[in-house]
Amino acid sequence: MDEEKIIQKEKDAGIPVVGILKRKSRKPAMAAKKKNGDQTGNKASAKGQPDEADHYRNGQAKFQDRDGIRTIYFMDGNIKARGPFDGKNLQGEWQFFKNTTRLWQIGHYKDGLKDGKWMRFTDEGVIEKTQNFKDDEILKD
Template sequence: MLEKTTYKNGQITHEIEDGRLTYYLKSGLIKATGPYINDLFEGQWTFNRMDGSLWQIGQFRNNLKHGLWTRYHKDGTIEKEMLFENGIELKK
């Protein structure tokens, strides 16, 4: 079970609300967010850069990367797509 903690500046590091876990940067911007069920990462997660721009989106199943993961350039175009099965990247 995750406990609520804060950075030295008082900003919370993460919180769980309605089955959704959100990690924050010291600035307060969202670092990552997605479903958190029975202490496991599940479903679609979104990860952002330090400036808050989208970095990647991917799926988890039982805490493991599973399915399509897409990484983005800062301009929003696709940088790379990866396919995972139970935490292992499948080669294209």
């Protein structure tokens, strides 16, 4: 039902109409963009918009791949995890951090699956838990 019909219906029902509110378009305004990116030069999708899969809403990159190492970030820019990446799977030793930048876990991946020894640390850096994995399954001691 369009706005004029709604207003008329309210008038017919005896409801006083104080003012008419016009809805703003729900489409976002297009900002000036650099070629294949936004004003800050962030990576852009084929449509010229920042790729939401690679960035948080605040513009912070979710991850970065450099020289075979993938670094994953929290929304505030602190490092969440870091380790070898072959372009498809996590490989080798990975380190995971709490958002306080403290080391939380160290573990190994083989073809994207947990494989080998995994250690979890307390905030004081003491080993809290150790587990062994094979093909993403916990091995019983």
